[in-house]
Amino acid sequence: MTEQTTKDGKGQASTRERKAPPYVSLRDVRVAAKLTLDDVRRRLWLISGREISNGTLSAVETGQRGASRELLADIEAALNLPASSISTTYLPRRRSGHAGSRA
Numbered sequence: 235m236t237e238q239t240t241k242d243g244k245g246q247a248s249t250r251e252r253k254a255p256p257y258v259s260l261r262d263v264r265v266a267a268k269l270t271l272d273d274v275r276r277r278l279w280l281i282s283g284r285e286i287s288n289g290t291l292s293a294v295e296t297g298q299r300g301a302s303r304e305l306l307a308d309i310e311a312a313l314n315l316p317a318s319s320i321s322t323t324y325l326p327r328r329r330s331g332h333a334g335s336r337a
Contacts, residue, residue: 298326
């Protein structure tokens with residue numbers, strides 16, 4: 235993490251480690267851009283051909299569902315955000331190598 239210089243109550247500078255970057259929810263960004271879930275859904279389809287439901291978008295916005303890096307990149311584009319401006323700690327489930335195969 236980076237360090238941040240602040241002034242204490244006596245006007246003297248002090249340095250402390252930043253704990254986390256500022257957090258803004260995807261919903262807040264979408265609402266500030268005056269976009270509805272339908273607007274974002276349509277933009278996603280135009281950008282990537284992905285058909286994402288409003289329910290899925292809402293779940294991603296609220297953190298009820300994770301999203302792949304690819305989907306987050308498409309959401310950045312749909313919301314006109316700079317590339318890599320959305321970060322997540324979500325790790326997709328691994329697919330088992332034997333799904334659907336029988337011996």
